[in-house]
Amino acid sequence: xxxxxxxxxxxxxxxxxxxxxxxxxxxxxxxxxxxxxxxxxxxxxxxxxxxxxxxxxxxxxxxxxxxxxxxxxxxxxxxxxxxxxxxxxxxxxxxxxxxxxxxxxxxxxxxxxxxxxxxxxxxxxxxxxxxxxxxxxxxxxxxxxxxxxxxxxxxxxxxxxxxxxxxxxxxxxxxxxxxxxxxxxxxxxxxxxxxxxxxxxxxxxxxxxxxxxxxxxxxxxxxxxxxxxxxxxxxxxxxxxxxxxxxxxxxxxxxxxxxxxxxxxxxxxxxxxxxxxxxxxxxxxxxxxxxxxxxxxxxxxxxxxxxxxxxxxxxxxxxxxxxxxxxxxxxxxxxxxxxxxxxxxxxxxxxxxxxxxxxxxxxxxxxxxxxxxxxxxxxxxxxxxxxxxxxxxxxxxxxxxxxxxxxxxxxxxxxxxxxxxxxxxxxxxxxxxxxxxxxxxxxxxxxxxxxxxxxxxxxxxxxxxxxxxxxxxxxxxxxxxxxxxxxxxxxxxxxxxxxxxxxxxxxxxxxxxxxxxxxxxxxxxxxxxxxxxxxxxxxxxx
Amino acid sequence: xxxxxxxxxxxxxxxxxxxxxxxxxxxxxxxxxxxxxxxxxxxxxxxxxxxxxxxxxxxxxxxxxxxxxxxxxxxxxxxxxxxxxxxxxxxxxxxxxxxxxxxxxxxxxxxxxxxxxxxxxxxxxxxxxxxxxxxxxxxxxxxxxxxxxxxxxxxxxxxxxxxxxxxxxxxxxxxxxxxxxxxxxxxxxxxxxxxxxxxxxxxxxxxxxxxxxxxxxxxxxxxxxxxxxxxxxxxxxxxxxxxxxxxxxxxxxxxxxxxxxxxxxxxxxxxxxxxxxxxxxxxxxxxxxxxxxxxxxxxxxxxxxxxxxxxxxxxxxxxxxxxxxxxxxxxxxxxxxxxxxxxxxxxxxxxxxxxxxxx
Numbered sequence: 026x027x028x029x030x031x032x033x034x035x036x037x038x039x040x041x042x043x044x045x046x047x048x049x050x051x052x053x054x055x056x057x058x059x060x061x062x063x064x065x066x067x068x069x070x071x072x073x074x075x076x077x078x079x080x081x082x083x084x085x086x087x088x089x090x091x092x093x094x095x096x097x098x099x100x101x102x103x104x105x106x107x108x109x110x111x112x113x114x115x116x117x118x119x120x121x122x123x124x125x126x127x128x129x130x131x132x133x134x135x136x137x138x139x140x141x142x143x144x145x146x147x148x149x150x151x152x153x154x155x156x157x158x159x160x161x162x163x164x165x166x167x168x169x170x171x172x173x174x175x176x177x178x179x180x181x182x183x184x185x186x187x188x189x190x191x192x193x194x195x196x197x198x199x200x201x202x203x204x205x206x207x208x209x210x211x212x213x214x215x216x217x218x219x220x221x222x223x224x225x226x227x228x229x230x231x232x233x234x235x236x237x238x239x240x241x242x243x244x245x246x247x248x249x250x251x252x253x254x255x256x257x258x259x260x261x262x263x264x265x266x267x268x269x270x271x272x273x274x275x276x277x278x279x280x281x282x283x284x285x286x287x288x289x290x291x292x293x294x295x296x297x298x299x300x301x302x303x304x305x306x307x308x309x310x311x312x313x314x315x316x317x318x319x320x321x322x323x324x325x326x327x328x329x330x331x332x333x334x335x336x337x338x339x340x341x342x343x344x345x346x347x348x349x350x351x352x353x354x355x356x357x358x359x360x361x362x363x364x365x366x367x368x369x370x371x372x373x374x375x376x377x378x379x380x381x382x383x384x385x386x387x388x389x390x391x392x393x394x395x396x397x398x399x400x401x402x403x404x405x406x407x408x409x410x411x412x413x414x415x416x417x418x419x420x421x422x423x424x425x426x427x428x429x430x431x432x433x434x435x436x437x438x439x440x441x442x443x444x445x446x447x448x449x450x451x452x453x454x455x456x457x458x459x460x461x462x463x464x465x466x467x468x469x470x471x472x473x474x475x476x477x478x479x480x481x482x483x484x485x486x487x488x489x490x491x492x493x494x495x496x497x498x499x500x501x502x503x504x505x506x507x508x509x510x511x512x513x514x515x516x517x518x519x520x521x522x523x524x525x526x527x528x529x530x531x532x533x534x535x536x537x538x539x540x541x542x543x544x545x546x547x548x549x550x551x552x553x554x555x556x557x558x559x560x561x562x563x564x565x566x567x
Numbered sequence: 568x569x570x571x572x573x574x575x576x577x578x579x580x581x582x583x584x585x586x587x588x589x590x591x592x593x594x595x596x597x598x599x600x601x602x603x604x605x606x607x608x609x610x611x612x613x614x615x616x617x618x619x620x621x622x623x624x625x626x627x628x629x630x631x632x633x634x635x636x637x638x639x640x641x642x643x644x645x646x647x648x649x650x651x652x653x654x655x656x657x658x659x660x661x662x663x664x665x666x667x668x669x670x671x672x673x674x675x676x677x678x679x680x681x682x683x684x685x686x687x688x689x690x691x692x693x694x695x696x697x698x699x700x701x702x703x704x705x706x707x708x709x710x711x712x713x714x715x716x717x718x719x720x721x722x723x724x725x726x727x728x729x730x731x732x733x734x735x736x737x738x739x740x741x742x743x744x745x746x747x748x749x750x751x752x753x754x755x756x757x758x759x760x761x762x763x764x765x766x767x768x769x770x771x772x773x774x775x776x777x778x779x780x781x782x783x784x785x786x787x788x789x790x791x792x793x794x795x796x797x798x799x800x801x802x803x804x805x806x807x808x809x810x811x812x813x814x815x816x817x818x819x820x821x822x823x824x825x826x827x828x829x830x831x832x833x834x835x836x837x838x839x840x841x842x843x844x845x846x847x848x849x850x851x852x853x854x855x856x857x858x859x860x861x862x863x864x865x866x867x868x869x870x871x872x873x874x875x876x877x878x879x880x881x882x883x884x885x886x887x888x889x890x891x892x893x894x895x896x897x898x899x900x901x902x903x904x905x906x907x908x909x910x911x912x913x914x915x916x917x918x919x920x921x922x923x924x925x926x
Contacts, residue, residue: 506626516642532588
């Protein structure tokens with residue numbers, strides 16, 4: 026049998042090998058980008074566009090106003106439109122920003138932003154084109170009175186934009202912003218892992234944004250709850266302890282520095298001259314060697330030396346957490362609960378990457394009494410809806426002992442009760458479990474930070490719940506007295522002929538005062554009721 | 568104590584609570600504690616007496632609110648029947664007061680066992696007897712003998728009541744003795760024992776009054792025993808099972824009970840003597856084969872008896888220790904092993920003859 030298959034020669038194989046363009050690769054592996062099924066695809070498209078809009082507004086220091094429109098064209102077809110009031114995109118950049126994969130400003134930058142890999146919106150354009158064959162419409166203005174209109178597709182083989190139509194209009198109406206419209210194959214279901222929930226969670230994590238959502242089931246408006254933007258994160262250079270060898274080698278190739286020491290000092294954070302020279306000594310490399318002339322073997326030596334030396338932690342102003350105030354405002358405006366608490370942890374570092382954990386909890390009110398607590402996970406203000414089980418946030422919640430804080434919990438699971446737990450991880454480089462960016466990797470330090478935040482919330486929650494239980498106890502007590510008072514009043518009336526109404530009125534007046542005092546009296550009773558039991562025993566003996 | 572006085576005591580209780588309310592004080596009722604800690608044995612009268620320890624029952628107290636309400640319900644009920652001069656049973660009262668509270672599924676009373684102790688509470692608190700509150704317990708206890716009495720105008724001859732005997736009412740205060748022809752009275756715990764002796768015409772042969780208590784004697788029975796002992800100076804002999812429960816029954820007849828210590832003066836008869844059954848009888852009358860093994864509970868109870876000051880007699884201590892040592896007990900019926908008429912024809916006559924009694 027084996028003999029029958031004709032063996033290929035190396036030359037024949039070489040003929041079959043050809044470069045696969047990035048666009049082609051993703052066309053074949055679209056699940057990696059979050060397009061595994063129609064429901065998820067619709068969510069991904071909305072999500073990519075909204076994330077971009079929020080990032081652009083953040084950078085331009087504009088309070089975001091975002092309009093999302095999802096219209097059903099056919100059972101499995103939707104027209105998705107997202108319009109923002111951001112800075113817009115200059116005309117000639119539009120085709121590249123929108124339709125050339127891996128083209129973008131974010132890829133080599135190290136600061137906290139929603140998108141990271143420069144794939145998002147292009148993936149949407151590609152997905153639209155794959156499922157409907159239609160181009161994506163892009164309308165943008167930067168506030169100069171000119172408005173660009175584009176119809177774009179992607180040339181999959183070349184990974185180049187394919188401009189279907191392009192025109193610029195001038196008018197007196199000055200505006201800035203970006204409007205993207207595309208048709209895609211999808212399915213709209215309202216659930217905990219779909220568009221409606223995503224937008225709601227975006228509104229919670231971005232309370233300074235005004236969002237209008239016109240969905241297939243009507244309009245939902247999310248008003249702005251704060252008029253301040255969180256401070257803009259600063260761009261930082263990578264910290265040596267967080268870098269990987271591949272990236273390190275690419276940095277060596279692309280640096281403008283002339284010597285290895287100046288390369289280490291200029292292109293990394295927290296590396297001073299002394300540390301740089303120490304690294305070179307450790308690696309056995311001359312200080313003034315040109316970075317571009319360093320071979321693979323030496324680069325690995327330097328890389329290893331970098332990891333060994335002691336360095337200050339990376340700077341933390343590259344992060345932009347929401348802050349306790351904004352997180353509270355976000356939760357208060359979208360969650361109907363009676364108790365809210367939020368905590369922002371101090372900055373911490375995993376593998377050289379700074380991160381901040383923020384936790385919030387909402388309790389009681391209109392939240393359902395039954396079932397597990399609602400968990401909302403965010404990374405850099407972006408809601409994470411899938412892969413909850415793989416996520417460090419879920420693991421941290423499940424391994425926190427909630428019973429001591431007044432929630433029900435069976436073993437190491439997400440607790441039960443009328444509560445919503447919000448966890449936000451802000452980092453320049455969020456460690457995701459996979460490319461679809463839905464679960465945060467479980468670094469022990471990340472889990473530890475989340476748990477510390479949750480425990481603080483738990484303590485505050487417990488204070489609230491125990492206060493509430495006391496109030497509930499008092500209410501029950503009051504009810505008991507209210508029930509007995511008519512009987513007591515009637516009996517006293519029968520014994521003394523005193524006016525029934527007067528006695529009853531007076532007793533009702535006494536409830537308030539006495540109910541509070543009762544707790545003190547109660548102490549003495551314990552003893553007496555114990556004695557009462559032995560009395561009854563005595564009696565039954567006869 | 569006149570009816571009027573009893574009614575006034577009930578009104579006074581209501582006024583006390585009313586004044587608490589008017590002064591914005593947590594309304595309370597004082598109730599003497601009826602547990603062992605507040606029971607005193609009066610060496611002079613040889614009766615159990617209630618001490619002066621009092622527990623306050625508050626309304627504004629979650630643990631006590633309900634029984635406070637129930638106590639007042641019972642008090643008001645009693646005032647009404649005393650005022651109207653009608654009598655009713657404690658069971659009747661329970662049903663009279665039982666109802667569901669508005670807008671709830673809670674009843675004023677769920678069981679008669681909730682209202683019964685409240686009556687005793689009221690008795691002790693007001694220092695009156697249940698009968699004076701116009702409440703009567705179920706009839707329990709029978710009597711036969713050469714006695715003629717008058718009860719509510721009817722003349723009753725205890726010697727002419729056939730096989731059943733006269734059942735003793737709960738209130739015997741108003742009964743008048745027309746003729747009492749007896750040398751002593753024999754009180755027997757078991758109904759079966761009473762039946763046997765009655766059928767054997769024991770009371771006729773030995774010129775005595777025969778009283779069956781049917782277990783722990785009711786108040787009417789205890790009061791009747793006391794009246795016979797005091798008013799007609801009859802020696803009273805008591806017969807119970809030979810176990811700690813039977814002996815406690817004897818102690819209740821003799822010294823009064825802990826639960827009704829406030830009424831010992833009316834109910835306790837210190838002059839009674841114990842005729843049997845003792846542990847020594849088992850040997851003396853060869854009843855070894857009819858004994859029962861004592862349970863843990865029996866032994867525990869026996870040890871308690873040893874501690875009671877009113878059982879502090881060397882004869883009793885010997886009997887109780889004998890029981891603890893042999894770990895056995897015997898019922899009156901054990902005597903039937905020696906023949907059905909052994910009780911009436913051998914055991915009792917011998918005991919009476921030898922005056923073989925315990926104090």
